Amino acid sequence: MDSRTVALIRTTFKAVAAEEGGPERLARSFYAILFSEYPQVRDFFPAAMDSQRDRLVKAIGYALDRLEEPNKLLPFLAQLGRDHRKYGVQAEHYVAVATSLKTAMRRFAGTEMWTDEVERAWDEGLTVISETMMGAAEKEVTPAVWSGRVLENRLVLRNLAIVRLQLDQPMQYAAGQYMSVQIPSRPRMWRYLSPAVPANANGEIEFHVRGVLGGWVSPAIVGQTQVGDQWLIGSPLGGLGVPRNTKRKMLMVGCGTGIAPLRAQLMQMALRRTNPKVHLFVGGHHPCDLYDLETLSKLAMANRWLTVTPVSESDENPWWHYEAGEVERIWPGLEPRMTGQIGKVVASYGPWADRDVQIVGSPSMVQTTKFRLMASGTQTKNIRHDPLF
Structure with missing residues (x-):
């Protein structure tokens, strides 16, 4: 797609989304059109649609922001196509979704904004998305589920x-x-x-x-x-990971159960002969939220390239977490626990200019940590996280 086509798609979507209640109205309209015009697709969706509607608009926005970055967008769409096999999706279902989305967009954009050129731009964009997803699904030989x-x-x-x-x-x-x-x-x-x-x-x-x-x-x-x-x-998704032969040092920041994908990577790296230095910050609201320190302690003790710093926003555990005579344990191989908001703590160490960065956690935690790192001098291109939807 050329830059003109991309600009037209983005402009109309952002204009609709910027209206009061725009994202929710667009999602409701899309699903109403889809289910009334193509009732056979209703069985693919849950009875309660609230979270589904929210994810739809976020996913569209994520894809549109990357229309000019095919090296990022196309692999993401291919993964989605492989994952959507679990629903039993066929080519006609992609047509139904594209037609319904375009109809909803046209309804909210109005006749002044929705010109013939805008319609052609959306046709081209939706064709790229659907053909990429369908092509990846057709080529896949692994199980659908x-x-x-x-x-x-x-x-x-x-x-x-x-x-x-x-x-x-x-x-x-x-x-x-x-x-x-x-x-x-x-x-x-x-x-x-x-x-x-x-x-x-x-x-x-x-x-x-x-x-x-x-x-x-x-x-x-x-x-x-x-x-x-x-x-x-379903099929695996996402692009986090540490290339086998990389020499770039790593900064990993995980909060709550966000430690899971970082922990998996560290376990995989521990099987290699050589690794770059990795500094992991693992956070939670309370000390008890740092539930996996025993595993991280074993990893840090066995791998000199790994540094682990626990962080909690509070020094006290919540009222419901009580163990008689409980004393905070000092885990060998780990840095002393720090107190504070994890993004602020990580950014206080400096710009991390020599590091590739991964952030995993809730959307708000990821965004806050990312902005703090950028403000401290970390380049945006070096920061990675999964889509926030």
Whole structure:
């Protein structure tokens, strides 16, 4: 696509999204058109559509921001295409989605903004997206979905569980990637989780899950998962990871269960002969949120290239986390725990100009940490994180 086409697509989308309630109105209109004109696709979606609508607009915005960066956009779309095989999506479904989205955009843009040139631009953009996704799906030879049997659901905090599964067949994924999962009690509600261990020939996989207050899926995973439950797992997604022969030092920042994909990468790196220096900051609201320090201690003790600094916003644990006579443990190989907001703590160390940076956590944590690092002198091009939707 040329720059004119990209500009027309972005301008119309941002104009619609900038209106009061624009993103939500656009998403509601899109799904209303899609389900009324193509009722056969309704079964692909969950009964409750609130989070689905929010993710739609964020995903569109993410793709549009990268229209002029095909080296970033096309691999992302290809991964989405492979992942969408789990729904049984066919070519006609992509046509239905593209037509419905364009109709919704035209409705909100109005006749003055929606010119013939704008329509042609959207046709071209949607064609690139759908053809890339369909092409990747057609070429893929791996399963559309894996099945995993729960081996263990271990509660490590009141609202945080470590779940181990045995896949029906091994899955090849890069340490640092994430994937969609569906649990038996929440059909058609796929949620993204990052494995906390590298891929292995035994087909064993581990997820760290925090129950989000008011969420549909994560509280059910934490509180209701039973040994023997069968999960469905989609194709791996994401671009985090440390190239085998890189010489660039690394800065990793993870908060809460965001430690999972970073931990998986460190485990994978520990199997290599040589590695660049890595400084990992692992954070949480309270000291008890730093639930995986034992594993990180073992990794740091065995690998001199790894430095781990725990960070918590508070020095005290919450009222519900009480253990008689509890004394904060000093873990060998780890730096002393620091107190403060993790982004501020990391940025206080300097610009990290010699580092490639990975940030994993909630969208707000990722954005805040990224902005603080940029303000301290870290170049944006050296900072990586997964899409925030």
